[in-house]
Amino acid sequence: MGVVDFxxxxxxxxxxxxxxxxRAGVEYGVLLGLDLSTDPLKRxxxxxxxxxxxxxxxxxxxxxxxxxxxxxxxxxxDAVRRFFEMLRESYPEAKVSNREVAExxxxxxxxxxxxxxxxxxxxxxxxxxxxxxxxxxxLKGIKxxxxxxxxxxxxxxxxxxxLEYCEKNRRMLVYHTGCDPxxxxxxxxxxxxxxxxxxxxxxxxxPTVVLTHMGSYSAIAPGIWFYEALDVMRKFDFVYxxxxxxxxxxxxxxxxxxxxxxVGFDRVLFGSDYPVLVGSNIAREVLAVREAPSLTPAEKExxxxxxxxxxxxx
Numbered sequence: 409m410g411v412v413d414f415x416x417x418x419x420x421x422x423x424x425x426x427x428x429x430x431r432a433g434v435e436y437g438v439l440l441g442l443d444l445s446t447d448p449l450k451r452x453x454x455x456x457x458x459x460x461x462x463x464x465x466x467x468x469x470x471x472x473x474x475x476x477x478x479x480x481x482x483x484x485x486d487a488v489r490r491f492f493e494m495l496r497e498s499y500p501e502a503k504v505s506n507r508e509v510a511e512x513x514x515x516x517x518x519x520x521x522x523x524x525x526x527x528x529x530x531x532x533x534x535x536x537x538x539x540x541x542x543x544x545x546x547l548k549g550i551k552x553x554x555x556x557x558x559x560x561x562x563x564x565x566x567x568x569x570x571l572e573y574c575e576k577n578r579r580m581l582v583y584h585t586g587c588d589p590x591x592x593x594x595x596x597x598x599x600x601x602x603x604x605x606x607x608x609x610x611x612x613x614x615p616t617v618v619l620t621h622m623g624s625y626s627a628i629a630p631g632i633w634f635y636e637a638l639d640v641m642r643k644f645d646f647v648y649x650x651x652x653x654x655x656x657x658x659x660x661x662x663x664x665x666x667x668x669x670x671v672g673f674d675r676v677l678f679g680s681d682y683p684v685l686v687g688s689n690i691a692r693e694v695l696a697v698r699e700a701p702s703l704t705p706a707e708k709e710x711x712x713x714x715x716x717x718x719x720x721x722x
Contacts, residue, residue: 411694412716413437415620415652415679416520419499422512426519428682432690436722438679439512440551440582441525442504443538446492448529448558449485458484458597465596471628477591484591491590492556506538510545521720523549523582528566529558535566539573548720549580549618554600555588562605574615580719582618585637586625586654593627603636610644616719618677622649622658630657634666641671648719651711652679655696664702673707677716 411434416425418439429437448454462484468474478487496502503512506524513522524547526538542550550570554561561567561583574581583606587598603623610617623637624630634657641647651658658664667673678697680690697703697712716722 419502443525443527461596553584571613586621619649624654650677650679652681
């Protein structure tokens with residue numbers, strides 16, 4: 409059985425990524441670009457949304473350890489800025505721009521597929537410019553993150569530009585769902601990445617969409633929006649999901665049964681989240697699927713290889 413990893417971050421050298429793929433028996437991988445900026449925090453509407461959600465969050469009462477994320481006397485946006493700076497410091501070798509991921513894919517001998525990223529929170533003019541860049545580079549798809557890009561898919565017009573582009577140009581949309589590290593471990597701050605917010609816009613636009621983490625990533629509440637992700641997948645047959653960073657939850661017998669009895673496994677993709685998943689690597693994530701007693705051999709093959717090959721045309 410071969411393996412296709414649909415969720416790799418180019419934040420270390422490409423030679424290290426390829427070496428880890430070899431160790432794990434992965435034939436192909438998807439490199440996900442990342443277009444981030446704190447500039448959207450300059451908008452009052454963004455700051456007010458974060459503050460309102462932060463100060464009304466009940467999670468801070470139930471999980472007081474979350475307070476350590478926030479600097480004493482600082483605002484929620486200060487914590488977000490600090491988190492972005494920490495990301496830059498943690499991965500000094502990161503090559504995540506659209507042009508960089510395209511170049512890395514070229515260096516991989518055909519083993520890595522480049523997906524770009526568009527920061528929806530930067531507004532429509534910026535989004536149009538980035539979409540032209542993605543078209544010029546002929547990237548296979550686009551990654552967006554409602555959390556780290558500060559947008560709501562149901563309300564932000566710039567997001568509709570991305571959907572329209574993907575539908576018209578047959579590009580895949582890789583869409584972050586679930587919480588995110590740092591301040592966005594507080595579910596209220598990550599609420600825009602709840603899959604339910606996609607319901608309305610996907611009535612209008614129908615590109616192939618991949619929900620990363622199957623709505624389930626959360627350090628404090630694993631599986632947080634799993635059922636919302638299932639609802640979206642049940643309603644729209646062009647919506648897929650990857651299981652990056654959530655194999656510990658997704659491979660539980662009860663959860664596997666829920667997937668099997670609602671949408672099946674022909675739209676579920678393997679992803680490792682390498683190398684940002686602390687304490688794991690691609691090989692361990694592959695092994696978790698291969699040895700999962702809850703999955704049939706046919707389901708394992710679909711998850712690890714067949715579904716991704718079909719989507720990517722491999």
